[in-house]
Amino acid sequence: MQTNIGKKAAGEKAAGYIKPGMTVGLGTGSTAYYTILRIGELVRDGLDIKAVATSAQSEELAREQGIPLIDFDQVDSIDIDIDGADEADAQLQLIKGGGGALLREKIIAAASKEMVVVIDEQKLVKHLGKFPLPVEVATFAWELTFRQLVAIGAHPVLRMKDNQRFLTDNGNYILDCHYQKIHNAAALHAQLNNVPGVMENGLFLHYATRLIIGAADGSVREI
Numbered sequence: 409m410q411t412n413i414g415k416k417a418a419g420e421k422a423a424g425y426i427k428p429g430m431t432v433g434l435g436t437g438s439t440a441y442y443t444i445l446r447i448g449e450l451v452r453d454g455l456d457i458k459a460v461a462t463s464a465q466s467e468e469l470a471r472e473q474g475i476p477l478i479d480f481d482q483v484d485s486i487d488i489d490i491d492g493a494d495e496a497d498a499q500l501q502l503i504k505g506g507g508g509a510l511l512r513e514k515i516i517a518a519a520s521k522e523m524v525v526v527i528d529e530q531k532l533v534k535h536l537g538k539f540p541l542p543v544e545v546a547t548f549a550w551e552l553t554f555r556q557l558v559a560i561g562a563h564p565v566l567r568m569k570d571n572q573r574f575l576t577d578n579g580n581y582i583l584d585c586h587y588q589k590i591h592n593a594a595a596l597h598a599q600l601n602n603v604p605g606v607m608e609n610g611l612f613l614h615y616a617t618r619l620i621i622g623a624a625d626g627s628v629r630e631i
């Protein structure tokens with residue numbers, strides 16, 4: 409993987425917010441990757457934490473790094489969740505799910521006291537929506553769900569990978585919904601999740617507590 413300096417800078421900086429004894433949510437994607445590597449270093453240097461992962465991919469990386477993982481039956485609440493995003497605005501509203509992990513990511517974010525979001529500077533936007541909004545849907549009768557989404561103006565496209573339908577870790581499909589610009593994110597969030605067959609959508613409106621933005625020169629700033 410080619411190093412993206414902004415992602416690396418933001419991802420590594422976020423690990424500095426982890427304190428001994430914390431339960432940490434591990435995000436998914438190429439920015440959270442750098443956070444997990446840095447957490448691995450800290451753990452090998454003696455940092456005592458426990459972690460839960462937002463995807464099979466991050467779980468595997470955490471195991472390789474020697475980060476102690478716990479089962480959800482041992483988790484009451486998560487102290488800090490560190491995750492990437494596909495778009496973020498200055499009000500800390502996000503689009504997530506480009507990597508297809510949005511349902512698990514939202515469950516972990518909702519159970520976390522803090523959510524630190526790590527992005528490179530190109531993902532900071534004035535208005536959400538240029539990035540197609542991922543919507544996770546049940547495979548059962550997905551064509552009907554698809555048509556319901558067409559009817560409410562979502563312009564969905566079934567996500568494919570290697571010429572196959574992309575399947576999430578939960579065995580669902582992703583419909584990427586093309587809006588260009590989202591005007592009322594809260595209303596859209598409710599409207600999408602009201603469609604039977606929709607498991608979750610990639611709008612994260614009230615979860616992020618801190619945004620760390622990495623620039624191409626390796627500097628970071630925070631909102």
Ligand code: 5RP
Nearest residue numbers: 437438439492505506507509
């Ligand atoms: C996965 C996500 C990722 O956080 C998002 O796609 C950003 O990924 P990356 O850091 O690779 O750009 O939401 O579902």
